[in-house]
Amino acid sequence: MSYSVESLQRQFKLFRMSETAKELPDFLRKAESHSWTYQEFLHELLSYEESCREQKMIEKHLKWARFPYQKSLNEFDLQEQRSLSSRQLKQLKELSWLEQSFNLIFLGPPGVGKTHLAIGLGLEAIQNGQRVSFISMGELIPLLKTEEYLRKAQIQLNRIRKADLVIIDDLMYMAMDQHEANLFFHLINHLYERSSIILTSNKGPEDWGELLGDQGITTAILDRLLHRSEVIHLNGESHRIKYRKSIF
Known part of the structure; x- marks a missing residue:
């Protein structure tokens, strides 16, 4: 046959x-x-x-x-960011923190590579079979507020809640009212010990209470975020300003 x-x-x-x-x-x-x-x-x-x-x-x-752009860790210039050593970058790239459900918090002024570092780690996680979700704080709050009646918001938040790694960019760049702070707390509470979270912010945790407007919610959020976390301070001059392009 x-x-x-x-x-x-x-x-x-x-x-x-x-x-x-x-x-x-x-x-x-x-x-x-x-x-x-x-x-x-x-x-x-x-x-x-x-x-x-x-x-x-x-x-x-x-x-x-939903990365805004794709930049690998190999493109991260340690010569420009001396507050992070080559050994530390290799340790982060190994993703052992992700396997242990640790959170990473990148703090520093604008333009020092916080988002690049977060995206690079997100790309590494995807290559290792992990589900990753990237969102800025400015996009996250409207999603949380419209989840009850917008199908698009429900789908996106469902993917965030099921992700192995959630990256929240520009955390605390704007003040929140009590309702928004409550919604944000419930998301963090859901992700707690289910997923790893990477946060980027130009304000330290000591300033978050002022922006959240409620000390009780701030304490509850910090308790969950900082329980198993590594806080990394990035310093230096803004890369965007240093290498800005001019018309003339």
């Missing part, structure tokens, strides 16, 4: 192995020219399918992460 390549391709597609189905004729030619054993042929075929699925998953997670 003989089977056509087309019929085999249809069967691969039936089992949702569409990428392998496309490459099947090429694999058959290679198997014949290299005299692959049955085991070698199956190994090559399944390794290719596994690689394709991993790449698709990474692409999906990158889309869900």
Whole structure:
């Protein structure tokens, strides 16, 4: 009994192995020219399918992460940011803090690389199979306030709550009223010990109470964020201002 390549391709597609189905004729030619054993042929075929699925998953997670831009940790210039050592950067890149559900808090003035560092770690986490969600504080508060009646807000917040790593950029850049502070507390409370959180802010935790407007909520938020966390201070001149481009 003989089977056509087309019929085999249809069967691969039936089992949702569409990428392998496309490459099947090429694999058959290679198997014949290299005299692959049955085991070698199956190994090559399944390794290719596994690689394709991993790449698709990474692409999906990158889309869900909603990064404003993509910059890797390899692009982070330690010569420009001397408050972080090469050893510290390597330790962060190893992601052991993520496995232990630790939080990272990057503090410092604008333009010193806080967001770049957060995104770089988010990209590393995605490459390691983790789900990541990036959002600025300015986007997060309106989402929390409209979750009850906007489907789009519900979907995005559901992804944030299910993420292994949540990055909140520009934390406390604006004051919140009591309702907004309550909503933010409930999100942090949900993520507590379920996910790791990376926060970037140009204000230290000692100033957050003034912006949240409620000392009780501030204490509850800090209690959860700082319980298992590493606070990293980044200093120096704004990279954006230092390397600004001029028309003239």
